Every structure is written in structure tokens, then in C-alpha cells.
Amino acid sequence: MSRYSAAEIEAKWQTAWDEAEAAKAVRSDDKPKYYVLEMFPYPSGRIHMGHVRNYTMGDVIARYKRATGHAVLHPMGWDAFGMPAENAAMASGGHPKDWTYQNIADMRDQMKPLGFSIDWSREFATCDPEYYGQQQALFIDMLAKDLVYRKNAVVNWDPVDMTVLANEQVIDGKGWRSGADVERRELTQWFFKISHYSDELLSALDGLDDWPAKVKLMQANWIGRSRGLQFAFSVTDEAAAGTDRIEVYTTRPDTLMGASFVGISPDHPIAKKLEAENAEIAAFCADARKGGTTEEAIEKADKKGFDTGLRVRHPFDTAWELPVYIANFILMDYGTGAIFGCPAHDQRDLDFARKYDLPVVSVLRPLGDQDYVAPEDGGAAYAPPKGEKIAYVGGFAGDEQQTGNEGIESAIAFCESNGVGHGVTKFRLRDWGLSRQRYWGCPIPVVHCYSCGTVPEKKENLPVRLPDDVTFDVPGNPLDRHPTWRNTACPVCGGAALRETDTMDTFVDSSWYFTRFTNSHAATPTVQADVDYWMNVDQYIGGIEHAILHLLYSRFFARAMHATGHLPSTATEPFDALFTQGMVTHEIYKTTDANGRPVYHFPEEVEGGVLKATGETVEIIPSAKMSKSKKNVVDPMSIISSYGADTARWFVLSDSPPERDVEWTASGAEAAHRHLSRVYRMAWDIAHGEDAGDASADQDLLRQMHRAIADVTGGVSSFGFNAAIAKLYGFTSALSKSNASAAAKRTAMLALAQLMAPMTPHLSEEIWTMLGGTGLCVLSDWPKADEAMLVEDSVTLPIQINGKRRSEVTVPKDMPAAEIEKLVLADPAVQKALDGNAPKKLIVVPGRIVNVVA
Ligand SMILES: [Zn+2]
Numbered sequence: 001m002s003r004y005s006a007a008e009i010e011a012k013w014q015t016a017w018d019e020a021e022a023a024k025a026v027r028s029d030d031k032p033k034y035y036v037l038e039m040f041p042y043p044s045g046r047i048h049m050g051h052v053r054n055y056t057m058g059d060v061i062a063r064y065k066r067a068t069g070h071a072v073l074h075p076m077g078w079d080a081f082g083m084p085a086e087n088a089a090m091a092s093g094g095h096p097k098d099w100t101y102q103n104i105a106d107m108r109d110q111m112k113p114l115g116f117s118i119d120w121s122r123e124f125a126t127c128d129p130e131y132y133g134q135q136q137a138l139f140i141d142m143l144a145k146d147l148v149y150r151k152n153a154v155v156n157w158d159p160v161d162m163t164v165l166a167n168e169q170v171i172d173g174k175g176w177r178s179g180a181d182v183e184r185r186e187l188t189q190w191f192f193k194i195s196h197y198s199d200e201l202l203s204a205l206d207g208l209d210d211w212p213a214k215v216k217l218m219q220a221n222w223i224g225r226s227r228g229l230q231f232a233f234s235v236t237d238e239a240a241a242g243t244d245r246i247e248v249y250t251t252r253p254d255t256l257m258g259a260s261f262v263g264i265s266p267d268h269p270i271a272k273k274l275e276a277e278n279a280e281i282a283a284f285c286a287d288a289r290k291g292g293t294t295e296e297a298i299e300k301a302d303k304k305g306f307d308t309g310l311r312v313r314h315p316f317d318t319a320w321e322l323p324v325y326i327a328n329f330i331l332m333d334y335g336t337g338a339i340f341g342c343p344a345h346d347q348r349d350l351d352f353a354r355k356y357d358l359p360v361v362s363v364l365r366p367l368g369d370q371d372y373v374a375p376e377d378g379g380a381a382y383a384p385p386k387g388e389k390i391a392y393v394g395g396f397a398g399d400e401q402q403t404g405n406e407g408i409e410s411a412i413a414f415c416e417s418n419g420v421g422h423g424v425t426k427f428r429l430r431d432w433g434l435s436r437q438r439y440w441g442c443p444i445p446v447v448h449c450y451s452c453g454t455v456p457e458k459k460e461n462l463p464v465r466l467p468d469d470v471t472f473d474v475p476g477n478p479l480d481r482h483p484t485w486r487n488t489a490c491p492v493c494g495g496a497a498l499r500e501t502d503t504m505d506t507f508v509d510s511s512w513y514f515t516r517f518t519n520s521h522a523a524t525p526t527v528q529a530d531v532d533y534w535m536n537v538d539q540y541i542g543g544i545e546h547a548i549l550h551l552l553y554s555r556f557f558a559r560a561m562h563a564t565g566h567l568p569s570t571a572t573e574p575f576d577a578l579f580t581q582g583m584v585t586h587e588i589y590k591t592t593d594a595n596g597r598p599v600y601h602f603p604e605e606v607e608g609g610v611l612k613a614t615g616e617t618v619e620i621i622p623s624a625k626m627s628k629s630k631k632n633v634v635d636p637m638s639i640i641s642s643y644g645a646d647t648a649r650w651f652v653l654s655d656s657p658p659e660r661d662v663e664w665t666a667s668g669a670e671a672a673h674r675h676l677s678r679v680y681r682m683a684w685d686i687a688h689g690e691d692a693g694d695a696s697a698d699q700d701l702l703r704q705m706h707r708a709i710a711d712v713t714g715g716v717s718s719f720g721f722n723a724a725i726a727k728l729y730g731f732t733s734a735l736s737k738s739n740a741s742a743a744a745k746r747t748a749m750l751a752l753a754q755l756m757a758p759m760t761p762h763l764s765e766e767i768w769t770m771l772g773g774t775g776l777c778v779l780s781d782w783p784k785a786d787e788a789m790l791v792e793d794s795v796t797l798p799i800q801i802n803g804k805r806r807s808e809v810t811v812p813k814d815m816p817a818a819e820i821e822k823l824v825l826a827d828p829a830v831q832k833a834l835d836g837n838a839p840k841k842l843i844v845v846p847g848r849i850v851n852v853v854a
Contacts, residue, residue, distance in 0.1 A: 004680035006644020039542030067782035126509035133463025210577035224428025229253035231421025233312035254407035267332035288328035441503030449490035691742035
């Protein structure tokens with residue numbers, strides 16, 4: 001076959017690799033190990049170009065590491081629990097389980113033709129009872145170690161879907177699916193004690209040298225270490241308040257002299273007492289509890305307060321009384337559920353003070369700003385960064401110039417020495433609420449016994465399986481209304497008991513799956529010999545959108561799994577290196593319908609800026625992330641059927657560094673395919689052509705080959721995939737122009753096949769075989785660059801005659817100028833120009849150029 005046919009080549013070699021078990025991960029005592037992992041997919045049913053790019057990157061690394069003598073673990077699984085399966089069941093009948101497993105089968109079928117070197121024997125889905133049963137065992141071990149507990153917590157409640165919503169499921173204060181106004185409700189929920197590790201999760205970020213700085217910063221901000229003052233205001237009317245004090249935590253104790261009111265959450269004990277006594281307050285609190293609990297939702301909501309009539313005394317001036325407001329922007333589970341408002345230095349407090357006519361008292365001023373308008377004179381709140389040097393007005397120790405951080409520390413010291421509270425370090429990170437009132441998740445393996453209370457299920461009874469016979473015709477959790485599933489025997493006393501019907505947040509499933517791949521089907525969560533050998537993940541690859549929660553939860557789980565004996569201490573930071581890849585983007589094609597609404601068109605419907613069907617001109621919107629709603633998507637399956645997997649793999653890695661976005665264009669894909677066809681044709685010609693070459697050109701070709709080996713190795717081993725591909729284009733071009741002997745060309749072509757193999761494994765394998773390479777290309781050792789061949793010992797100098805380039809001369813690097821002059825004078829072009837005369841001038845610039853004036 002003299003013509004490149006990806007369809008024939010690719011299926012054939014995939015079968016051969018499967019038979020050779022080329023991608024099987026095998027522990028080996030005499031090989032270094034390498035664990036490369038891409039974040040596993042949600043089984044939506046279709047793979048998209050983003051998947052193709054992500055898994056191709058991981059596959060390039062896996063193939064390169066195998067070729068360089070590593071035992072490689074490169075697995076694949078499915079993050080398979082979650083809402084979409086339940087929504088699909090609600091929308092169109094059917095069962096979440098059937099929907100999920102069908103999608104997995106479909107996606108596996110779409111993924112396999114891409115030729116990823118994945119050890120499929122380790123595949124699992126998180127909804128497999130085998131997997132979630134081990135997750136339940138982990139939960140029970142964590143319960144024994146006090147790393148998971150139950151408490152009452154305020155949650156986002158969707159009154160229509162009758163479920164708790166995660167913060168990200170609350171959009172503009174409404175449930176993302178039902179559109180109903182979200183309420184805050186107090187429920188008993190399960191929590192992982194991630195806050196136990198706050199300090200460590202923060203400080204250990206320093207050791208993650210191969211993580212993007214941006215991701216570490218996002219994690220640090222999320223953990224949110226802050227230094228502040230915890231103190232109390234004393235209440236003037238103890239009987240009315242039901243307490244003598246209101247505890248407050250503030251990160252700005254240096255503004256305490258600017259306090260003008262105290263705000264408490266609608267869920268604060270004082271608010272609850274007043275609510276029970278006063279209908280007006282009850283109505284206000286009920287209204288304030290509406291709306292989401294996210295910072296964003298609270299930030300957006302209209303700030304409202306209710307003056308309780310209660311007063312507190314300022315700690316430094318007992319005659320100074322401050323009003324106590326119930327405010328809708330204060331959450332009970334954040335700090336103490338109470339704040340002091342300092343309108344001069346907080347815009348939210350200033351808006352509140354202006355609305356309710358409260359005093360505004362500045363205690364900070366900028367240094368040297370002549371145009372400054374203080375907030376009491378109508379200016380905005382002045383809230384400089386804590387590191388900035390400012391003037392303190394009427395501060396604790398008189399007027400001083402210092403930074404906010406210094407002011408905060410001196411305020412804490414002053415308050416402590418005066419018996420007003422104490423300095424504390426707090427973290428913004430809250431314990432991880434894992435309860436979901438959902439069916440399609442991992443059942444929480446505990447039982448509520450009428451006599452023993454809440455007790456864990458026995459491990460020998462695991463997995464606690466989800467019942468299959470459930471319906472989704474009414475809102476709420478089907479487990480709650482299942483006629484029999486809830487009824488069980490208490491694992492302690494044997495008496496009648498009820499199962500927990502909450503299931504686990506799906507983030508739990510993805511927080512330890514990478515450890516499970518080390519032995520996917522073991523009867524315990526992990527097996528020591530396997531985690532000892534394979535952990536850590538040497539290279540983790542995924543999207544920046546998982547930079548906070550997934551990675552933080554995984555870091556917590558690794559610590560918890562160490563504490564419960566499932567991971568070695570060396571694996572508490574489970575990902576040695578993290579890479580966040582860019583997206584695959586595409587232009588958007590838009591027209592407008594008769595009603596002025598946008599209509600989007602798929603790329604294949606457009607040609608030359610017009611709709612193929614109607615000839616209507618489309619508006620071309622610059623490239624953006626591929627999205628179904630904008631129709632700017634290309635289906636990997638159609639790319640494979642047009643061009644083959646190797647073209648798709650090659651193109652998603654070329655043109656753009658892997659951390660940046662790459663724009664998919666039809667012309668780019670065609671060009672990639674043309675290039676691969678050309679490489680195939682070159683190999684064919686070398687294998688079948690006659691040896692018409694010139695052995696004197698061999699050395700030059702082999703030098704270029706060793707240069708390519710060095711450059712491509714450098715690119716592939718350092719995420720410089722696009723740079724490696726650029727070098728491969730260059731080497732291909734050099735090989736095509738070379739006049740070397742057939743033997744040298746064959747050697748160079750075999751090396752080219754090996755260097756391309758991580759990106760285009762099928763084409764490489766075909767060329768390897770065509771040219772008589774030994775065994776399988778994928779099992780061959782990575783070529784090594786000969787250092788001696790990398791040294792450039794000759795140099796080509798252009799010859800300019802009367803200012804125009806007419807010829808060139810290749811000379812040894814260290815050739816003396818006088819010798820070069822002789823060669824130049826012998827050059828035919830020079831001789832012709834001189835026409836028998838001596839040159840007027842002949843200047844040799846060593847290593848650069850020769851100038852001849854005739
Ligand atoms: Zn019992």
C-alpha cells in the first residue's frame with residue numbers, strides 16, 4: 001500500500017498492541033516506575049476534543065516513559081455518580097444506572113480508536129459496587145479516627161426539588177434546576193474534618209515545586225489563613241438578649257475605634273430568641289434566610305438589617321453604646337455569626353450605615369493624598385491593602401504611621417494587655433459537608449438504631465448497595481421513600497434499625513480514585529505493596545477548573561488514608577507534578593433569526609463564511625471554548641473517520657504550547673493530515689526505492705538525526721510538545737531533501753518513526769515495520785542522541801559579490817581566513833564575476849560571511 005490509509009493502519013496496530021499487552025502496568029523491581037494520570041472523565045456519553053487533547057498529552061508521556069525504561073501506570077476510569085444521571089431519569093424515564101453504564105460503554109468505544117496506551121484491565125467506574133464498597137470501608141475507618149462527624153448545619157434548600165443544593169448549584173439565589181427561590185435550612189449533615197489539616201494543607205503547598213504557582217495560590221486563598229482578634233461586646237440588657245455578651249471575631253481589630261454597629265446573623269442565638277418573641281423580627285429573619293449561602297449570592301443580595309433595640313458597650317469606652325442589628329449578609333457558620341460594622345473602612349458596612357443612618361468614623365487615612373475625601377464627607381470606604389503604610393487616626397496608641405498588618409498586630413497586643421479578647425489564627429476553610437439527599441451516589445454506610453444511636457455498618461456487610469427498584473416520578477430522595485431498603489438490623493445489637501439515606505458528595509469518589517488504580521479490584525481500598533510501588537502520581541494532568549476543590553479534597557483524603565493505614569506517609573501529597581492544560585477552541589458561526597435571536601451553526605454547515613444550505617453570510621465570532629450551545633464543536637469521531645486518530649493527536653499538540661488554548665481549524669487538521677501522508681510516502685519510497693544516494697551526504701543526515709533526537713527528547717520530556725513537533729517538521733524536511741544513501745535514510749526514518757511514536761503511534765508502527773525495525777516500535781528503546789554528533793564542526797558561509805549573495809562555502813569551523821580565501825577564489829560564481837582579474841577587496845568575517853568586491 002503506497003498511500004497512507006489511517007483507517008487500515010490504526011485498527012491493525014491497536015489489535016497488535018492489545019495482544020502484546022503493550023500498555024499493561026506491571027510492577028518491576030528492576031525498573032523505575034512512572035505513574036501518569038489524566039483527571040478521569042464524567043460519562044456524559046460523548047468524548048470531545050478537550051478530552052482528546054488531555055488524554056493525548058498523558059499518552060505522549062506514558063509512551064515516552066515506557067520507551068525510556070520505566071514501568072508505567074496509565075489507567076482510565078469513570079467519575080460516574082452524580083446529578084445528570086438522575087436528571088436524565090427524571091426527564092425521560094429510565095434508570096440512572098442504565099444511563100450511566102450505557103454512556104460509559106459509548107465513551108469507551110469512542111476512546112479506544114484514539115489508540116491511547118491505557119491499561120484497560122484497571123478500569124473501573126465509581127458507581128461500581130466494588131469501588132464504592134471500598135469507599136464505604138474508608139468512611140468507616142475515618143469515622144473511627146474522628147475524621148468524619150455529624151452536626152447541624154445551614155444548607156441551601158430547594159423547596160421544589162426538596163433537596164440540598166451545593167453552593168455552585170445556587171444561581172442568583174435560585175435552584176439551578178427548579179428555578180425556585182433557595183432557602184437556608186438547618187439539617188443534620190455529615191462532615192469530613194478537613195479543617196483538622198488546614199495548617200498543613202497550607203504549609204505543604206510550599207513543597208509542591210512542580211505545581212503551577214497559580215493553583216497553589218488559589219488553594220492558599222481557599223484555605224484562607226487569617227490573623228485576628230476574638231473578643232466580646234457586653235450587652236446592656238441581659239434579660240432581653242438572653243446573654244450578657246456577643247462574641248465577635250475580626251481580622252481588622254485596628255479599626256475597632258471606628259465601630260458603629262454590631263450585626264448578627266438571623267441564625268444567631270439572640271436572633272432566634274427575639275424571633276420567638278416578636279412577629280416582626282420573625283418575618284424579617286424568614287425573609288433573610290432566603291437566598292443562597294455562597295459569598296457571591298450574599299454579596300449580590302440587597303443588604304438589609306433590623307434594629308433589635310438591643311445595645312452593646314464598646315470595650316474601650318463603656319459609655320459608648322452601639323446598636324445591634326440582625327443583618328441578612330451574616331452567616332452563622334462563618335466565624336461567630338456576629339460582626340462589628342466599621343463603615344469608614346468597609347464599603348458594605350458603609351452602604352449599610354448610610355441606609356440606616358448610623359455614624360461613620362474614620363480611623364485610617366492615606367498618606368500624602370491631597371484629594372482624599374473621607375467617607376464621613378461623602379467619599380467611598382477607605383480599605384487599603386494590609387501591607388500598605390497608612391496613617392492611624394485616633395488609634396489605640398495615638399496617631400501613627402504603619403502598615404495595616406503592623407496596625408493589626410499592635411491592636412491585638414493592646415487588646416490582650418487590656419483584657420479585651422485574644423489574638424487567634426483562623427482559617428476560612430470549613431469542614432466538608434458530604435451529605436447529599438440524592439439517590440445516585442455512594443450510600444453512607446451507617447445505621448440509625450433506636451437503642452444504639454448512629455453506628456457504622458459492619459465491614460463484612462459492605463458494600464451497602466443502592467437498591468435498583470427506585471422511581472423518580474416525585475421530587476426528593478428515592479431512598480427516603482423506598483419501602484424496604486431503609487429497614488435493616490443494627491450491626492451492634494441486632495435490633496431493628498434504619499439505614500442512613502444520605503449519599504456522599506461525588507467529590508468523595510474522585511478524592512481517592514488515583515490510589516485505587518494501583519490495584520483496582522483489591523478486596524481492601526488499597527494494597528500496601530501496590531501503593532508503596534506506584535504512588536505518587538508522578539504527573540497529573542487536568543483542567544484548571546479543578547484547581548481548588550478536587551485537588552484540596554484529594555490532598556485531604558491522602559492524609560486521612562495515611563491516618564487510617566491505607567497509604568504510606570510518603571503519599572500524603574499524592575500528586576508530585578500537576579499540569580493544567582489549555583482548551584481546544586473554535587470559531588463561532590452565528591446568524592440572527594427574524595425575531596433578532598441568535599442562531600448558531602456547526603462548523604460543517606459553513607464554508608467560506610456562508611451557510612452551505614442557504615448562502616446566508618454568517619457572523620464569525622472569535623475562537624472560544626468548544627460548547628454545544630454555541631455549536632462551535634467538532635466531533636472527534638468525525639475527525640477520526642476523515643483523517644484518522646494520528647492526525648487528531650498530532651494536531652491537538654501542535655501549534656500551541658500545551659498550557660495554552662489551541663484553535664481547531666479545518667485547514668489546520670488538513671495540513672496535519674497532509675504532513676503525515678508525506679511522512680508515510682517518504683518511508684514507502686525509502687523502503688521500496690532504489691539506492692541512488694550519495695554516501696558522502698550520510699554524515700550530514702545523521703548529524704541532523706541526532707540533533708532531532710536531542711531536541712524532540714527535550715520537548716517531550718518537558719511538556720514542550722508543540723516545540724517537539726516543530727523539530728519533527730524540520731527533521732522531516734531535512735530527510736526529504738537529503739541525498740544520502742538508502743542505508744542512512746533508513747536509519748533516519750526509523751529514528752523519525754520512534755520520535756513521532758508518542759504523538760502518532762499507529763503511523764510510526766507502520767513505518768517501523770515497513771523499514772524492517774525489530775519487534776514493535778512501541779516496545780523499542782527510545783533513541784539516544786550521540787553527543788559527538790551534536791557538535792557542529794563545520795560552518796557554511798555565504799559569499800557576497802558586490803553586495804549580493806551569489807554563493808556559499810562550507811568550511812571547517814577552525815579554518816584560517818587565508819585558507820578560506822583560497823576556496824572562495826576557486827568558487828565558480830566568484831571566478832565568473834572576477835573574469836580573470838584579482839578582487840578589489842576580499843574580506844572574510846570568520847564564522848559569518850565572505851565579501852568580495854570585483
Ligand atoms: Zn442497636
